[in-house]
Amino acid sequence: MQLATVSTMLTLESGSKVFQGTVAVDAVDLTIAEGRTTVLIGPSGCGKSTILRLLLGLIEPTAGRVTFSGTEVTPAAGPALRRRMGYVIQGGGLFPHLTARENVTLMARRIGWSPDQQQSRLADLSALTATPDHIWDRYPVQMSGGQRQRVALMRALMLDPEVLLLDEPLGALDPMVRADLQADLRAVFEQLSKTVVVVTHDLHEAAFLGHEIVLLRDGRIAAAGSYATLQNSDDDFVRRFLAAQPGAGSQ
Numbered sequence: 353m354q355l356a357t358v359s360t361m362l363t364l365e366s367g368s369k370v371f372q373g374t375v376a377v378d379a380v381d382l383t384i385a386e387g388r389t390t391v392l393i394g395p396s397g398c399g400k401s402t403i404l405r406l407l408l409g410l411i412e413p414t415a416g417r418v419t420f421s422g423t424e425v426t427p428a429a430g431p432a433l434r435r436r437m438g439y440v441i442q443g444g445g446l447f448p449h450l451t452a453r454e455n456v457t458l459m460a461r462r463i464g465w466s467p468d469q470q471q472s473r474l475a476d477l478s479a480l481t482a483t484p485d486h487i488w489d490r491y492p493v494q495m496s497g498g499q500r501q502r503v504a505l506m507r508a509l510m511l512d513p514e515v516l517l518l519d520e521p522l523g524a525l526d527p528m529v530r531a532d533l534q535a536d537l538r539a540v541f542e543q544l545s546k547t548v549v550v551v552t553h554d555l556h557e558a559a560f561l562g563h564e565i566v567l568l569r570d571g572r573i574a575a576a577g578s579y580a581t582l583q584n585s586d587d588d589f590v591r592r593f594l595a596a597q598p599g600a601g602s603q
Contacts, residue, residue: 359386361515361547362407367416368571369402376402378571379416384515389541389548391562393555394593398568400551401442404519407549408439421514435459438508440518444500446492446507452499453488456507463511477506480540498529505540515547522557534560555597567593 362384369377377399384390384407392400405411406418409430418425420433446455456477457470465473478485483502492500501521508516521537522530538561541548552558558565559579567575567582567590575582575590582590 360384361386361421362549363419364403364406364413365417365419367403367406367413367418369399369406369411370414375571377406377413380571380573382566382573384547384549385564386547387545388563389550389561390564390566391550391552391558392566392568393552393558394568394574396553399571400568401519402571403568404517404549404551408437408517409433435463435511436514438511438513438516440501440504440508440516440521442520442523444492444504444521446500446504448492451489451491452495452503455492455503456510458507458510460510473510473512474506477509480509480543481506482536496529497525498533501525501533502536505537509544513546515549516541517549519551520553521550523553530557537561555594 360383362382364380364382367377367380367382368375380399380403382403392403394400402411406413407420407425409418409420409425409427412427420436423429423433425433447458450458453474456474457465460470460473474488477483481502483499483506487495487499487503490499492503495503505521508518522533525533534557541561550558550561552561562579564577565579565582566573569589574593575585575587582594585591
């Protein structure tokens with residue numbers, strides 16, 4: 353029987369990033385498989401958010417290169433490529449002077465979608481994320497933390513991107529809301545079958561959401577694979593990191 357071939361969506365090849373003499377990412381080789389969820393995890397300052405920004409083309413690597421669907425991500429190509437990527441920053445990053453509707457449709461309006469196109473897409477996203485219609489005319493300050501995160505997710509999905517990148521999307525939420533949104537996020541990922549990259553510091557979240565977990569340490573990859581693979585690692589750092597968050601695979 354022939355095994356199915358997994359295509360590559362994003363790559364970081366020998367990627368390094370240095371900020372004012374400090375090495376944030378150190379010669380990392382990373383492959384993001386199409387249609388799967390990859391989670392970047394590790395201690396604070398390990399380079400996970402920097403790698404996400406490199407993949408998005410928001411910053412340039414000091415050495416190495418990034419490719420997206422076979423095209424190198426460069427300053428010239430970056431803006432067009434980013435329209436094919438959805439990005440959720442820490443805290444959601446909603447514009448406080450825009451309503452939920454205006455936040456979600458921002459890029460669609462900028463590139464000239466008709467009102468009918470916008471409304472049709474809003475209806476689809478509202479159903480997908482189980483978002484109530486009454487929030488559309490609310491400003492971020494009038495929404496709960498969970499509602500703001502749903503709006504941020506819908507904004508990232510508005511143009512139907514090929515890849516979705518999320519940086520600590522649930523970090524500021526209380527535990528019950530966070531658990532509910534974790535389940536909703538996984539359902540959305542499974543339904544859409546999109547390529548997803550998630551940054552988190554929470555091993556429970558990584559085990560729950562990720563097909564592959566990439567554990568980083570000091571700008572390098574310490575281990576990569578399924579949660580079960582990490583559990584069987586002989587590396588002392590990997591063992592200590594997992595022991596610090598027991599029961600991660602129990603969800």
